[in-house]
Amino acid sequence: MKKDDEFFKDEPDDGSKSLIGAALLFSGVAVLLIIGTVLLLNKDSLRFKKNNDQPVNNQVSGYVDLDDYISGDKTVSEDLDIWDEYLEEKDGNKEDLTEISEEDTSSEEAKEDLSQGGTKTKVVKADGSETWVNINKYLAPNELDNACFVLKNGRLDYYVEGEKASYTGIIVDKNDDYIDYSKVKRDNIDFVLIKLGQRGYSTGTLTLDENFYTNLKNAKDAGLHAGVLFSSQAITKEEAEEEAQFVLDSLGEETIDYPVCFYMNYVPNDKARIENITPEERTMIAKAFMDKIGEAGHNSILYGNKEWLLCDMNYTTVSYYDILLDQEEDLPDFPYRIKMWKYATKDISGVSGKSELIISFIDYSVK
Secondary structure, eight states, rough: OOGGGGGGTTSOOOSHHHHHHHHHHHHHHHHHHHHHHHHTTTEEEEEHHHTSSOOOOOOOOOOOOGGGGOOOOOOGGGGGGHHHHHHHHHHHHHHHHHHHHHHHHHHHHHHHHTTTTTTEEEOOOSSSOOEEOOOOOTSSSSOOOGEEEEEEEEEEEEEEEEOOOOEEEEEOOGGGSSSSSSHHHTTTOOEEEEEEEEOTTTTEEEOOOHHHHHHHHHHHHTTEEEEEEEEEEOOOOOHHHHHHHHHHHHHTOOOOOOOOEEEEOOTTTSSSSGGGSHHHHHHHHHHHHHHHHTTTTTOEEEEEEHHHHHSSSSHHHTTTOOOOOOOSSSSEEESSSOOOEEEEEEEOOOOOSSEEEEESSGGGGGG
């Protein structure tokens, strides 16, 4: 056997050694090309790293090679039609939104400024003008929940915890002529306020409503609850007490289970006696009337619209009396507690012509 170091001595020289050398040379060149390519492709990363090694003065910086962003295309923004359309659309929308925003903001600010966060209430006067009245937070507020009102066939009812908690009534007087109270009762009317009388708005004379006793008797016979209404034009405390006594004398032995309603108002297209007295005097008159009625054992209630109650009287002084609000709107916005609300004028079975509809939130017959 031959020694290892003499292994190739006797092998024939057929050129294989030359081929092996060429292969090694080719492999070396290929490796160099690959290394060069890798270095070339990563030159930006190397630059970025080198740049980041420099001081930055507490500012974030980075290398940006502008060559990466230059395409050589010479087109400018004006050459692109879509750019103009985009600007026009955006500008148009921006202008519209600005106008809406300013209008809405102005409107909201006006509401906020006028109501002062709910501390004022708006009063629309008979002449169409508007005013804002401060709400006294110490007076009993209106606690009616608007969500509890149910409208059915033109009538409003008020429900508490799923149970009906209201009563429907109408106002009647001599102008209604003959009334079939049986039909009124069947039309789901619970009570009537019957006009008892009035003081003349110019002469000051006290007179009894012509149909008062007939209306009272027929209403009670039909099973309706009854109260009475007096139209005042008193200009002194003494006249107010005189009016209250007139009501008591006219009732005599007749019984009523709903309130005596005090009503005072101006006369459309004419001059009334009460136009020359102050809100304080009107307040004193209303108080004198209702106190005298109360002393006789009857319930009393003050009837008026929002303007009358808040602008033509000193409401704070009479706020503890029951209130019948006159406001023909969808929902009452009176800020204080009310016991009745006249909300509409409708046709009622048994009554010729239209009647003023009232909803009462308490049953006075058991009060």
